[in-house]
Amino acid sequence: xxxxxxxxxxxxxxxxxxxxxxxxxxxxxxxxxxxxxxxxxxxxxxxxxxxxxxxxxxxxxxxxxxxxxxxxxxxxxxxxxxxxxxxxxxxxxxxxxxxxxxxxxxxxxxxxxxxxxxxxxxxxxxxxxxxxxxxxxxxxxxxxxxxxxxxxxxxxxxxxxxxxxxxxxxxxxxxxxxxxxxxxxxxxxxxxxxxxxxxxxxxxxxxxxxxxxxxxxxxxxxxxxxxxxxxxxxxxxxxxxxxxxxxxxxxxxxxxxxxxxxxxxxxxxxxxxxxxxxxxxxxxxxxxxxxxxxxxxxxxxxxxxx
Ligand code: GLN
Numbered sequence: 001x002x003x004x005x006x007x008x009x010x011x012x013x014x015x016x017x018x019x020x021x022x023x024x025x026x027x028x029x030x031x032x033x034x035x036x037x038x039x040x041x042x043x044x045x046x047x048x049x050x051x052x053x054x055x056x057x058x059x060x061x062x063x064x065x066x067x068x069x070x071x072x073x074x075x076x077x078x079x080x081x082x083x084x085x086x087x088x089x090x091x092x093x094x095x096x097x098x099x100x101x102x103x104x105x106x107x108x109x110x111x112x113x114x115x116x117x118x119x120x121x122x123x124x125x126x127x128x129x130x131x132x133x134x135x136x137x138x139x140x141x142x143x144x145x146x147x148x149x150x151x152x153x154x155x156x157x158x159x160x161x162x163x164x165x166x167x168x169x170x171x172x173x174x175x176x177x178x179x180x181x182x183x184x185x186x187x188x189x190x191x192x193x194x195x196x197x198x199x200x201x202x203x204x205x206x207x208x209x210x211x212x213x214x215x216x217x218x219x220x221x222x223x224x225x226x227x228x229x230x231x232x233x234x235x236x237x238x239x240x241x242x243x244x245x246x247x248x249x250x251x252x253x254x255x256x257x258x259x260x261x262x263x264x265x266x267x268x269x270x271x272x273x274x275x276x277x278x279x280x281x282x283x284x285x286x287x288x289x290x291x292x293x294x295x296x297x298x299x300x301x302x303x304x305x306x
Contacts, residue, residue, distance in 0.1 A: 004301070005044060005046075005052065005272075005301065006052045008296075008297055008300045008301050009042055009044060009052060009054060009297060010054055011296075011300065012042075012293050012296035012297050012300065013040070013042055013054045013055055013293065015296060016040065016278075016289050016292050016293040016296065017040055017055075019289060019292060021037070021038075021280065022280065022282070022288050023280030023281050023282050023287075023288035023289075024280060024281055025037055025262075025279055025280060025281070026064075026260035026261070026262075026279075026281055026285070028162065029062075029155070029158055029159045029162065029260065030158045030161075030162060031062075031154055031155045031158035031159075032062060032155070032158075032260065032261060032279075035061070035062075035261070035262070035279045036279070037279050037280050039055075039056045039059060039061070039262075039277060039278065039279055040055045040056060040276075040277070040278045040289060041053065041054070041055040041056035041057035041058070041059060041199070041200045041275075041276070041277045041278075042054055042055060042057055042200060042274065042275065042276045042277070042293060043057040043199070043200035043201040043203075043204045043274070043275050044204060044272050044273070044274040044275075045201075045204040045205050045208050045217065045272060045273050045274075046271065046272045047208065047211055047212045047217055047270065047271060047272065049217055049218070051201065051204065051205070053200060053201050056200075056277065057199060057200040057201055057275075057277075058199050058200075058201055059199060059277075060197040060198060060199050061197060061198070061199070061200075061261045061262060061263055061277050061279070062152065062155050062194075062195065062196075062197055062259070062260075062261030062263075063194075063196050063197065063198055063203060063259050063261055063263055064194045064259030064260045064261040064263070065096065065113065065115075065118070065194065065257065065258060065259040065260065066203060066257050066258070066259040066261075066263050066264075066265055067140075067193050067194055067196050067259070068112065068113050068117075068118040068121070068193075068194075068257070069113075069207070069210070069232065069236065069240075069257050069265075070136075070139070070140055070143065070206070071118065071121050071122060071125060071136060071193055072112045072113075072118075072121055072232065072235075073210075073223070073224060073228075073232060074125060074136060074139050075121045075124045075125050075128075076224065076228055076231075076232065077223070077224055077228070078124075078125075078128050078129075079124060079128065083124065086108070086120050086124060086178060087108065087109050087111065087112050087117045087120050087121065088105070088108055088109065088110050088111060088117075089111055089231075089234075089235060089238075089239075090110050090111060090238075090239075091110070091111065091238050091239050091245050091246075092109075092110035092111060092114050092239070092242065092243070093243050094110075094114070094242070094243055095242060095243060095284070095285065096113075096114050096115055096242045096260075096285055097114075097115045097165045097166065097169070098114065098116075099116075099165075099168060099169060099172060102116055102169070102172055102173060102176075106176050107172070107173045107175070107176025107177065107178040108176075108178060109173070110239075111235060111238075111239040112235065112239075113235065113236075113239045113240055113242070113257065114239070114242060115165070115166055115169055116169045116173060118190065118193075119166065119169055119170050119173065119179070119186060119187070119190050120173060120178055120179065122186050122189050122190045122193065123178075123179045123180055123181050123186045125189070126181045126185065126186060126189060127180055127181065132189050133151070133189055133192055136189075136193060137149065137150070137151065140196065140206065142221075143206045143209065143216065143223065144198070144202055144205060144206040145205065145218055146198075146202060149196070149198070151192045151193075151195045151196060152195040152196070152197050153195075154195075155194075155195040155197070156191045156192045156194070156195035159191045159194065159195070160187075160188070160191050163187065163191060166187060166190065166191075167183070167187060170183040170186055170187050170190075171183050194259075200263070200275040200276065200277050201275075203263065203265055203275040204265065204272075204273045204274060204275040205217070205218070205273075207265050207267060207273040207275070208273050209223045209224070209229070210229060210232060210233060210236075210255075210267050210269075210273065211267045211268060211269055211270065211271060211272055211273045212270070213226045213229055213269075213270070214226055214228065214229035233255040233267060233269060234255070235255075236255035236256055236257050236267065237249055237254075237255040237256075237305075240255060240256045240257040240258065241256065241257075241258055241284065241286050242284055242285065242286075243284055244282075244284040244286055248286070248291065251291065251294075251295040252266060252291070252294045252295050252298050252304065253298050253304030253305060253306045254266040254267060254268055254294070254298060254304055254305060255267050255269075255305070256294070258285070258286040258287060258290070260281060260285050261277075261279065262277055262278050262279035262280065262281060262287045262290065263275060263276070263277045263287065263290070264276050264277075264286065264287050264290040264291065264294060266294050268303065268304070268305065269305065271303070274294070274297070276289070276290040276293050276294060277290065278290050278293075
């Protein structure tokens with residue numbers, strides 16, 4: 001690990017820790033209301049294998065929408081380019097759970113990272129895999145080198161009981177013919193996928209392949225082609241933060257993805273994958289302190305993709 005990065009992260013961590021508390025927990029998923037809002041962790045994994053973390057970077061948190069990047073990766077790997085006939089690659093400019101644009105675009109979600117797009121990706125995986133839940137979990141276990149990783153029933157059940165908007169999204173898309181499996185089963189997998197719990201260290205290791213031209217950092221295994229890696233990174237940059245994607249690119253200057261559990265993963269291609277976790281969210285559903293911290297790191301290091 002470049003020592004200047006560890007110093008920059010440490011300083012950014014202290015500065016952000018001292019910021020006044022702002023934002024709200026994602027209480028629409030009842031189980032997430034029980035998370036300690038004062039948690040703050042950060043971990044960077046570099047493509048040379050060195051890594052550095054600080055704060056609560058070894059505490060597990062609910063990765064939520066961060067998992068959408070992994071389901072997209074698996075679906076893209078299986079289906080290839082025809083994938084984009086089912087889901088578009090444009091920023092939506094709307095909240096993550098919005099129904100708004102589905103009517104105008106006749107059931108084709110704007111991108112794979114808003115809930116509607118991620119639900120279509122789940123449907124595609126269900127069509128191509130025999131046991132989707134098991135095979136997706138195996139894929140993430142391989143990426144993360146965590147053979148014991150499991151879905152969290154507690155979080156998944158909590159969301160299954162209250163996920164009315166996602167139920168509406170899935171049924172609405174089905175009415176246009178862009179969901180082929182039973183909505184109930186597609187949603188069941190979607191909620192399980194979002195329920196994965198990992199630490200900042202584990203998520204940064206898991207996402208290393210996207211910073212490393214599609215190859216796992218730990219053993220060099222090729223997960224996806226360079227070209228697919230480029231495209232997933234491009235989608236993270238343009239769509240990873242919903243209607244705040246422009247703001248994230250403007251302030252941080254890296255591809256990234258947030259989740260309502262308060263985690264954010266950001267990638268500096270050919271350099272590192274970095275994960276921040278702070279549970280309180282801004283009004284766009286992105287971690288308030290997480291964004292602040294990442295902005296400080298790229299500003300102080302003067303290193304971003306731009
Ligand atoms: N499981 C959450 C939902 O479907 C994921 C949203 C998010 O993390 N932005 O609402």
